[in-house]
Amino acid sequence: MRLLLPALILVLAAAGPPGAASCTGCHVAGGGIGVLQGRPAEDIVVQMESFRSGARPATLMNRIVKGFTPDEVRALADWFARS
């Protein structure tokens, strides 16, 4: 059991709030789409909420943000900012 512990810690650090694993389908290094990791949480929240309101024009994110409540967006933003 003791041997499993480091692995478990790694996983707990890797598993984000609901949706995080899908965000990184686009938002990771290497493809030219913005990276979320390490970005200030406040910045992510402001951008996402302006996609929701339509204040920021979008091709796709305006459709995706509607699958998350403001609280869920906040949880994702906090997690990406920390990771």
Added chain:
Amino acid sequence: MRRRTVLGAMLAAPAIARAQGAARVVVVGGGFAGATAARALAAAGHRVTLVEAAAEYVSCPFSNEVIAGFRGMDAQRFGWDTVAASGVQLVRASATGVDPAARRVSFDGGSLEYDRLVLAPGVEMRFDALPGYTEAAAERMPHAWKAGPQTLLLRDQLQAMPDGGRVVMAVPANPYRCPPGPYERASLIAHYLKTHKPRSKLLVLDAKDQFSKQRLFQQGWAALYPGIVEWVSLSDGGKVTAVDAQAMTLTTDFDTHKADVANVITPQRAGRIAVAAGVADRTGWCPIDPVSFESRLVPGIHVIGDAAIMGAMPKSAFAANAQAKICAEAVTAMLSGQAPAEPRLINTCYSLVAPEYGISVAGVYRPVNGQLTEVEGSGGTSPLDASPAVRAQEAVYADAWYRTITGAVFG
């Protein structure tokens, strides 16, 4: 009584693995789902073996561009070297069977014990679904629905066809891999014909009345390819009921259509190992629990990607990648005796109507009553009234997505 003994053995297995330090997870299939899962599971500290028979992976996303002649095949080819370097043991073999009671998967040349098994076998083309469409017929009437030699065969047939020729596509009923794929293909074949063989025609014979991104595709066809593309719906007699590869004909209820080039996208089912493992049901696809992606038919086996019944989620590479990461988290939780967290999944799928004309569909999904269901008010397609600049921007994003996903999975 016997059942209880088997169950007892199953429950005991993870405990033994834990005592040894790391759980043994076997992943079968190295595509977008399997390779992603293998890497995520290795990163979580498990002992991961990936069983994959192919020497290289050829990506289906963007293979329509190869068929239409404006993309090289090299941009579609990937290997598993980086996956292996991330701590995944590679076994180059074809998985042939699973003994769920012994928790053992066999392949030509050996077998492996597992604590949890992840099957990501993709699809198998059915050669028993459409009279006349055999494996031999596919050499004359390519399906090109698994990227590789079939992709090049269809491309070469289009290039060899004289101007004034007739291309006929047969499109199956749902479900099948990549719902908007046939219509992107129709668009890009039409683009090829318009550019290189403008007197030619494309006839699309469909076993459906509705399809993914339909209004966007039809708007694009009317604007870009008038007089080239003709789509025949199920209600108008579009369902192909038989083919004759020697005569190069496709038969529907009302007509027999002669083709110079025929692309027959035959119905599909889960890859063969899913049937051997007992995780495919009578539909040919694999019912799963939408939280853990564990099979509803056989405990200890998870199924992800195109082979699984994912409710409202389409069979796409984006979806497969997202499911694989969630599955790795669920497997890890279950191996440590915890309940997996309820997932939220996203799908994003781009299609090209022309080289600089992209459209998309997106969706956000959560488990509701045992099925992945679209979150109300989320998702949808690109707007019908988007400007050419937005269409061009979506084509740029499509390309960026492809580079991102293939880099993350194979790079």
